[in-house]
Amino acid sequence: MAGTKRIGFLLFDGVKALDYVGPAEVFVEANQATKAYEVILLSPSGAAVTTSVGGVAVSASAADAPPLDTLIVPGSEQAPSVFVTDELLTAAATLVDRSARVVSICSGAFVLAELGLLDGRGATTHWKFAEDLARRFPRVDVQPDRIFVRDRYVATSAGVAAGIDLSLALVEDDLGAAAARRVAQGLLIYLRRSGEQTQFSTPLRAAAVPDSPVRVITELIAQDPAYRHSVISLARHVNISPRHLTRLFQDEVGMSPAEYAASVRFDLARSWLEAGCSVAQAASDAGFSSAEALRRTFAARLGVSPSAYRRRFRSQLDVTAPMAVRTIAGL
Template structure:
């Protein structure tokens, strides 16, 4: 984030960003890679209000979330801030501070289930690379923080300056926040069961087929009850949920790579109409197919 904001200053951000790294007690932070980050301030010494509060994640996030003094200072700074954000498992600290209660949030997909279980008042969605819910933003893994930063720069200084920052960083301008962190085949553990694996592979290759649970079960030569049991055991979800995601990811791919009318995209992905595509896409990704396609078109 800091590199992107510094580059924004270089290419004309007005007013410029003034970034301060604050840590508990002003201590040096040793990152997982061995790099050491020297704090410019102790958190206790940072005076409110600040414009944007960003909480980083990493190993030790659960211990940090249990630090009452740290969480108290986070609440103090976040209260009057215009924006509050987290990177990766930094969402755990926002949740511990109560800043995510009643909100939709994301984190790195590996930690989403843990976050959801620990903080039931938070609606955790592991799919998007970042989520904005009011003034609070949460992001997934490390590179997702760059996408969130570009969104902040665009919000503050306009799309043209954000695009110049993206070009300077040799990165995309810009992935929409609702783009999935990873695809179905990497977020879901690969099925060991041959029946489930064959069903998933067929659905991915033929999303326009009849993929109702009954039809899939008949093709697999098992009962619908047995198919559902196998899917839940292997992938953690029933067949209809998995297949719906396959179809929507196929639709997203067509939207990114073709100019096909929405009705054609819908039919090729096994959805009945452009309206059914729109409803399913919004429910899954929080963005309409048209807006998703437009956002992709801005990518150089």
């Protein structure tokens, strides 16, 4: 297998199966066109491990592992204080020393942080672990909204899907955009996301109290995000004052009604761009007053133009755009 890149996954008791299976399948799929990768499963001792869905055998212990082009450390649904053991840290340190690049999936970032690999670097993890990571490791620049972060030879990602996104990015680095596109097609991954994208959309961030006026308004906005709601009309809809509605929104979702509606429209515009729509069409369908208004919003929020975003993150297959559009539209 001369010329192949060796990808090693460090597994351990309690590892989340999808954290390594999803990314591993990306590299295996790349081998359909060319034998570019050798994927090996490792554990601290070389013994089989108990994953979230059952037992899995491995190829070797960390100490017996060959040199790696990429070491990937997946995460766990267990608390980091439980699964990040001394044995796991020793194994990871051994493998880091023989790896050209190092990657974590989800809470696997805690392993890299314990080893000091994330000190002075940008990093991310699943949003539910981000606060703990930042608190325990103040020298790490934790970026909780990011899908994945690459800082020199170290990369970290959020949850399961983000690990797949990051693996596709690594394939693109290794084999080029065309190869990554074939892998995405083979795995039926229609939209490729970048690390700059947020882990969750505005509606998912909104933790409105059930049966509260805020929940009623967020559902109203979700039904027609492009409609230009005013605070007065929204307050009238739930029979309270605009000031009281604004105060409830700040308490329950951390932003004003206007800011929430604007964020939902922005997320909708991004979805249309990812589906292949033009900037003008995305602006119109998402409720922006003009394409220029959408450009200003993109520049302020992401630091890129809608056209650049569309080129980078849209579906790689034109034939998939109608399906993406139908999904967005709820059809």
